[in-house]
Amino acid sequence: MTVRLTPLPSARYDDWSAATRERLIRLRQESGSRLGEEAVTQAEQYFTELLPQGLDSTASQVLLIADGADELGTLWLGANAGRLFVIDLAFSIAPSTSQGDEIVAALRAIATGEEASLISIGLFPQDAEGRRLVEGRGFRVASIQMLLEPLPDRIVADHVIVAPMTPERYPSFATASEAAFAVDLAESGRYTPEEAVVESRRQFVLELPEGLDTPGQELFTATVDGVEVGILWIGMRDRGGRPHAFILDVEVAADHRRKGYGRELMHATEREARRLGAGSVGLHVFGFNDAAVTLYEGLGYRRLEEQFILDL
Template identity: 60%
Template sequence: MPVHLKPLPAGRFDEWRGAARQRLIDGNRASGRRVGDDAVAFADEYFDELLPHGAATPTARVMRILDEGRRELGTLWLVLAGTKLFLLDLAVETELTGTQNDELVARILTIAHDMGATQISVPLLPQDAAGHALVDDRGFTVASIQMVLEPLPSRDVAAHVEVLPMTAERFPRFVTASEAGFAQDLVASGRFSPEDAAAESHRQLVEELPDGLATPGQELFTATVDGVEVGILWLGMRERDGHAHAFVLDIEVAADQRRKGYGRELMHAAEREARRLGADSIGLHVFGFNAAAVELYESLGYRRTEETLLREL
């Protein structure tokens, strides 16, 4: 049965906003992406930023999903940023059929073309059944994955890789390689053009390391085996629901040292350093195309807390 999209009446906007905000809070807490008061603070900032003018925000559309008989099946929220259209909230009263999901994607594609978008991006939490049913097998690919490991495990493993604080002499080479590598990954993920990727990679590095190696809360290490450098590790210390939380900002095994198990040992080292720094959890981001890294992290007990899927137009 075909579905149609119609704008949400202005008189229903506040009700929808309150319900969508609560869905975001509950979803983040359930997935572990953000927990406790962190989920509330994020949701409030999120809606204030993306809907600064409420229902009149020109880059946002809240739509009713209607069946052929004009019965309402649910709502969805679309936001245009640059040339990327984000599907940020999908709420349906009952599970849509495959045909209805086909029709819904077709309607979203039409809106995307009308708004000048070149990509559709859909962030999804693991438990978002309606969202996954919508994008599965309909031209979307996993661009990026957020993961968490909690609590930190106590592993009885020998430490063959030694991690030591990065020296000032080593730091400039690290910055150059890390910025270039992240830009390449952004392009490979399909999320950025080469020019935009270079700018975004530089922006994020400056934001994380405004004072270089002396930036508080940033822990950078070189990894060695028998005095030979085999890789680097970068942990950014965060706060998660009032507790110290480590985030793996960069981890790299040197090209000539790969396939020796050092990647796994570096992750074990990250756990040890995180615990030493007072954290009880570790988070990380991995690009969807990096299947080997995803497999490694999941084998270590990391679980997915959010995925972003993309479809090119």
């Protein structure tokens, strides 16, 4: 093994941090995952939280990737709760296949030393070298952030009635939605079953502290001939200073699938987003949900960022 990962020299930190800030901002702005100052703010948060004392920080480490006299790039790593996170990966020289194998082997060794059970890396569509590194080396897509913008002019079929959820329906929805999200979190590989239950509960309480009366949260049921066939939950966000609708849950009842109701619920999302003044719709989908990804891409959603994981 000739590829080495060694600590970044302190004399190079200022140049590295300036270039990395620019890279983090550019990737987010180009992909559309963050707009304008939102991308700047997120990049600054990374440095504030993970490198508060620069290279002396304990929350993460910055490494040089070298092969002999050739410097291939840099790695910014963080470890937490049994996971090794690749915060940023920047290549100055595209690694060969064998060098890529050695880089991943070195990451595995670092993860083992940190007692991590998986390696996680987020990649944007334009991050070609990062994608080449994960392809064919055991990584899988854990989750995908997607966006539909601008909103197309589509209508909901007349026989599918998507209306606000009633207070009577809300308790059973809340119980089922929270439990289903915990199952998905565990199946994605990012959480243990026990961690998934805690995380699902945390996010549910964060989004709906006042249930149906929570400002900025819109919940619906879809019915056909008086029979419920699905649910829809939209949370309103801000995107570049404009209202943005984010799908927090969309589900077709098990005995009503493969009838086109999922597509109609997505059309209803577009209708409600327009009503609420939004010009875009975003969502998160787990990588294992191939049918959902196919549906969303068929409707024009594009991938903003993908989270890859490697189980150890």
